[in-house]
Amino acid sequence: MKLKKGYVITGIIVVVVVILGGWLISTSNGFVRSQQQIKQDQGNLEVQLQRRADLTPQLVSTLQGSMKNEQKIFGEIAASRNQYANAKNLKDKNQAVQNMDKQTNVLLNAVQENYPTLASSNQVSELMTQIEGSENRVSQARRDYNQDVTSYNTKIAVFPGNVIANMKGLKPYDEFKSDPSAQKAPKINLNTDK
Helix, strand or coil, X not given: CHHHHHHHHHHHHHHHHHHHXXXXXXXXXXXXXXXXHHHHHHHHHHHXXXXXXXXXXXXXXXXXXXXXXXXXXXHHHHHHHHHHHHCCCHHHHHHHHHHHHHHHHHHHHHHHHHCHHHHCCHHHHHHHHHHHHHHHHHHHHHHHHHHHHHHHHHHHHCCCHHHHHHHXXXXXXXXXXXXXXXXXXXXXXXXXXX
């Protein structure tokens, strides 16, 4: 009878160890999968930011010859693109893109308001459509990245996952945040004499 009781206790211990081990492995692998998804999302976001950064100079060069008064805007867009090219991380790239976005929006508004004939040309219209498409892709890539970061950060923060996360030294990822000034409507001043 004692022998049977010993087998039962040993069996229970083995089952508990197997279940616990399986849970540890599954949870740990889940964290790795989440980290890889975030890295993929970041790569996708950077691809879209690069696409936008490459399209902007095309728009600028298309418009530059026809727009004499907006040379300051063209210079600021070029400086922002250089800032993007020299950025070392996603946060710096985001800041450079936000600077470029502001100037590109000013430029597009200048075209619409001051150069309606130019704005209606097929080449300019196509580039504007491409830039709008890039904006949509960037927005979607940002949403995907933030969604996966939120999911991962939640997994490593809640019990019992936080136990394994702490043992592995896992840290939360930063979400992709917009520039605080994006909450305000942009002010457009096309008077370059000031």
